Amino acid sequence: MTLIEVMVAMFVFAIISTLVLSSLVQVLSVNRASSMQHVAANLAAQELERARATTDLFALTSEERAVTVNGTTFAIDRDAVWVSESDDQAACGAGGGNLRFKRVNVTVRWSGMSPSQAPVRADTIIDPSQRLNDPSTGTVLVSVIDAEGFGVANATVSLTATANGAPRAPVQTDAEGCAYLLEVARGTYTVSVSKLNYVGLALDPTPKQADIAVEAGSTSSLGFQYDEAATITARLAAGSQVRLPTNLPMTFVSTYGVVTQAVTTTATSTVTQRTVKVHPRVNYRIFAGNYGRNTGAECTAPDPNAWPAVTLGGVAYAAGAAPEINLPKRGSLTVDVPMGTVSVRGQVRGLRATAAPGAPGDPTCASTIVHEFGDVSANSTVVIALPYGTWALTDRNGVAVSGVTVSGNDTAVANVVTLDPREVVP
Structure with a gap:
């Protein structure tokens, strides 16, 4: 036999060996897939038997668990849902009508599944062992x-x-x-x-x-x-050392509506940090003060977003904007909540601020909105924080307060102040 004949024979042998080996691998793969499907089918059947053995159908819930058989991990997913008289399937059986039975679906997957393989599925329905809905109740x-x-x-x-x-x-x-x-x-x-x-x-x-x-x-x-709950720590008046009203609420506006929470404080407190529990994953707009629309106590002025852009005396002011936040689950955040501030000098018995009419075009509040600040000592100056809007400052008897000053874009005419959240456009 020549060298060429030997090489040709070896080449043919290699091809035949490769084909045989490929066939063996394919057979082994098919056998393994068949074996895995057989094990998965047994596990699905066992899971249905576990479900049928449950004596209290209300305790039979959806569940995911893993089982290892001969080194292979099988994932068992059980879905259990009530079916009502209307044949609806909904969480907690809330699809409508009385509860009839529970439908159980089981899906089994395993590690190493090929993309072409389908998981094993099995299902059953389980009737309650006793009547769930008493006709008299x-x-x-x-x-x-x-x-x-x-x-x-x-x-x-x-x-x-x-x-x-x-x-x-x-x-x-x-x-x-x-x-x-x-x-x-x-x-x-x-x-x-x-x-x-x-x-x-x-x-x-x-x-x-x-x-x-x-x-x-x-x-x-x-x-x-x-x-x-997520936690918001609100620094009212941006954490300034000011006196807050004793009856100051905070307002949270979201797509779900408007929520106002009371923030109680003492008459002489200068601690402006407040912690509030809120629902997570909700966008909130936060501001100090009451807020009402069509409630008989109309009050929109505390919301900075209610103040439109305007030009006054040739000066352009940008629209107001309240802080907006979106907290993650179990999250916490510190937010500066701006407010207007007013300096009051001289003795005042029972300082109070009552909502007053504002300038044309400004948002307002009903005159029923009143904030209390307690007493101011003689020969002293107190800086108070108020929600945005126009306020008349008096004592507890309604006598106008003198010695009132403001700063920035805010204005004061005698005892009436307008606290404006808008800033000058650069």
């Missing part, structure tokens, strides 16, 4: 979610009768943020939610929904958005 379903849409576990849900009805012990939400109140007597109730260091959209640590009607044989569903 009603059911209340409550869903509590956070700002990201996830259920809030271990929140306390309370049901308080306001008309007829009967007392009920509070219940806790499950891992999916669901609370189920069964066999509720006919009547009208207020439903509230509470959890330490949590807050609702209205900055209420215990948000409520009133006038929830419960009828015999029917289901009432409601939901709350409730999250772990």
Whole structure:
């Protein structure tokens, strides 16, 4: 045999060996995939059996867990959801109508799956072992979610009768943020939610929904958005050493509405830093003072955004702008909240500021808005902080105060001051 014949034979042998090896690898790969699918199918079946063995369907919730078999990790995803009479599937069974059964879907994936492989899926429905909805009473379903849409576990849900009805012990939400109140007597109730260091959209640590009607044989569903509070530390008047009103509120404006919180202080306090718990992941515009629209106590002047751009005496002023923030979950932030300041010299018994009419085009407040500052000693000067707007300074008997001065763009005519948030355009 010549050298060329030997080389050709070796080349042919190499090709045949490669094809055989490739076939073996492919067979082994197919066998492994088939084996993994078989294990996954067994795990899915076992998960359904676990679900069917649950004696309390309210304790059967969605769950994710991992199982290792012969060195391979399998991810088991169980989705459990109530189905109502209307065939709706919604969180906490709140799709409408009475609860009928629970639908359970199981999906199993494993490490090393090829992109062409599909996960193993299995599903079942589980009927309650006893009737859930008593025809002589009603059911209340409550869903509590956070700002990201996830259920809030271990929140306390309370049901308080306001008309007829009967007392009920509070219940806790499950891992999916669901609370189920069964066999509720006919009547009208207020439903509230509470959890330490949590807050609702209205900055209420215990948000409520009133006038929830419960009828015999029917289901009432409601939901709350409730999250772990973020913290705002507000430095009023930018942290200046000033005296605040004893009855100064702070206002938070967001896409969810307007919330005003009282900020109490003593008559001689110069501590202007305040800490407020707010709902996270919400854009807030913050300013000092009351704020009302169509409430019988119209008051827009404290909001810097209510002051439009203007030119006065040939000087251009930019529109006002209140601080805006967006806090992350569990976050904290220090924010300077500007206010107007006024110097008052001389003895005043019970200094007060009452909202007064402003210049044409300026935002105003109803005259029912009054801020109290306590006494000012003789021969002394006190710097007070006020929300933006026009204010008349008097003593507790309504006598005009003298010795009033302001600075910057603010104006004072006798005892009437206008505190303007706008700045000169450079």
